[in-house]
Amino acid sequence: METNGSGARRRPTREEVRAALLEAAARVFARQGIDGASVDDVAAAAGFTKGAVYSNFGSKDGLVAALLDAKVSTYLVQGLDAVADTERPLAERARALGDRLTAVDQEQEDWTLLFLELWQRAVRSPGGQEAFRRRRRELHAAVTQAVVEHTDGAGIPATLSPDELATLLMALTNGLALERLGDPAAVPDDLLGRVLALVIGRAEPPRP
Amino acid sequence: METNGSGARRRPTREEVRAALLEAAARVFARQGIDGASVDDVAAAAGFTKGAVYSNFGSKDGLVAALLDAKVSTYLVQGLDAVADTERPLAERARALGDRLTAVDQEQEDWTLLFLELWQRAVRSPGGQEAFRRRRRELHAAVTQAVVEHTDGAGIPATLSPDELATLLMALTNGLALERLGDPAAVPDDLLGRVLALVIGRAEPPRP
DNA sequence: ACTACTCGATACCGAACGGTATCGAACCTG
DNA sequence: CAGGTTCGATACCGTTCGGTATCGAGTAGT
Numbered sequence: 001m002e003t004n005g006s007g008a009r010r011r012p013t014r015e016e017v018r019a020a021l022l023e024a025a026a027r028v029f030a031r032q033g034i035d036g037a038s039v040d041d042v043a044a045a046a047g048f049t050k051g052a053v054y055s056n057f058g059s060k061d062g063l064v065a066a067l068l069d070a071k072v073s074t075y076l077v078q079g080l081d082a083v084a085d086t087e088r089p090l091a092e093r094a095r096a097l098g099d100r101l102t103a104v105d106q107e108q109e110d111w112t113l114l115f116l117e118l119w120q121r122a123v124r125s126p127g128g129q130e131a132f133r134r135r136r137r138e139l140h141a142a143v144t145q146a147v148v149e150h151t152d153g154a155g156i157p158a159t160l161s162p163d164e165l166a167t168l169l170m171a172l173t174n175g176l177a178l179e180r181l182g183d184p185a186a187v188p189d190d191l192l193g194r195v196l197a198l199v200i201g202r203a204e205p206p207r208p
Numbered sequence: 209m210e211t212n213g214s215g216a217r218r219r220p221t222r223e224e225v226r227a228a229l230l231e232a233a234a235r236v237f238a239r240q241g242i243d244g245a246s247v248d249d250v251a252a253a254a255g256f257t258k259g260a261v262y263s264n265f266g267s268k269d270g271l272v273a274a275l276l277d278a279k280v281s282t283y284l285v286q287g288l289d290a291v292a293d294t295e296r297p298l299a300e301r302a303r304a305l306g307d308r309l310t311a312v313d314q315e316q317e318d319w320t321l322l323f324l325e326l327w328q329r330a331v332r333s334p335g336g337q338e339a340f341r342r343r344r345r346e347l348h349a350a351v352t353q354a355v356v357e358h359t360d361g362a363g364i365p366a367t368l369s370p371d372e373l374a375t376l377l378m379a380l381t382n383g384l385a386l387e388r389l390g391d392p393a394a395v396p397d398d399l400l401g402r403v404l405a406l407v408i409g410r411a412e413p414p415r416p
Numbered sequence: 417a418c419t420a421c422t423c424g425a426t427a428c429c430g431a432a433c434g435g436t437a438t439c440g441a442a443c444c445t446g
Numbered sequence: 447c448a449g450g451t452t453c454g455a456t457a458c459c460g461t462t463c464g465g466t467a468t469c470g471a472g473t474a475g476t
Binding site for chain 1: 422423424425426
């Protein structure tokens with residue numbers, strides 16, 4: 001099974017190679033852009049050569065698709081986890097959610113940039129549009145359900161359905177991330193949370 | 209290309225050529241992406257060849273920069289014009305503004321896509337970052353001032369400063385446009401207007 | 417230990433692109 | 447009409463990149 005230890009050179013597992021390539025792709029693509037980075041660049045950043053990429057992913061598009069899959073699922077998990085604790089009052093929960101999403105955006109810095117580019121590619125490519133929209137709907141549905149569970153019975157404004165609230169939440173998160181990309185200082189850390197609390201807790205008076 | 213009334217072949221003005229190239233660039237870049245479209249493609253779409261582009265803009269980046277300038281100013285004019293009429297009540301004005309911005313996004317369809325790509329480029333390029341941030345601040349300042357003028361004395365929530373309201377407005381517009389890009393049906397036309405009215409007119413009760 | 421197989425490394429190809437040098441026709445000027 | 451200038455058309459170059467065919471070291475089965 002393994003000729004590990006001292007002396008013998010071990011060949012990395014296929015999974016190890018895959019993971020290393022994906023991680024390198026995320027870094028390099030985010031920094032240089034997907035079109036701006038060559039397959040050689042990505043492979044080299046992972047300590048391999050082109051051959052490894054084509055052996056594992058078939059094409060550059062295959063690598064991009066795999067990266068999209070990995071990242072989107074990560075995003076969904078993060079989002080759901082952020083709204084997991086159903087203990088505190090609603091407005092406070094909204095504020096916590098905003099802070100959490102903001103923190104995610106900030107710690108992953110250039111991931112936003114890559115996310116935008118993946119979005120563009122998906123919209124532009126004829127085949128990818130369908131798959132992307134399916135993923136998008138899944139995420140939307142998950143967020144909507146979470147919204148329903150959290151706001152059930154609470155005094156949220158009737159002007160916004162849970163469905164629309166989910167859309168608003170996603171749009172706001174992405175929009176603020178975009179804004180922060182252009183000018184990090186222009187977007188306070190707690191802005192998202194305050195806006196969410198404002199929209200959600202409309203029935204309650206503001207407590208300074 | 210065109211024959212004049214007197215029978216002689218007329219050469220188009222330099223300004224005509226410039227305008228035609230910019231218009232073609234907006235179309236072609238939006239559809240194929242900036243990196244995805246060659247200088248030949250753009251020139252051909254305008255009825256010219258590469259030579260015209262390099263004679264007028266010096267480089268592909270020069271063309272992109274000129275296009276950015278033209279489009280951003282258009283955007284600002286549209287936005288300011290949308291909030292121009294200061295007659296109607298505030299909430300109603302907010303709703304009208306939302307509808308107007310939404311309409312702009314919809315009629316220019318793939319402009320959003322191009323806008324995103326320009327944004328990316330600006331953030332990524334070392335020199336462009338500064339110029340882009342300057343433009344961004346100008347736009348933000350203009351929007352902030354408009355917000356101050358419109359909400360002066362009205363009962364807007366103290367949780368959001370005019371500055372933050374401007375950021376929120378821009379982020380929301382872009383975020384919803386992004387969302388609509390992925391799934392046009394998921395974003396109702398009047399959502400932006402309703403949310404704005406909700407945030408702005410927090411003091412007033414909702415009128416169905 | 418021999419053999420068959422896996423899979424990344426290497427060398428290479430054809431195409432596409434940005435950019436440039438040059439050419440020639442359309443326009444000024446006198 | 448003549449000479450000069452502008453400016454887009456054309457041909458061409460160097461480079462880069464995605465993709466492929468092939469090779470060879472490491473691995474597993476017997």
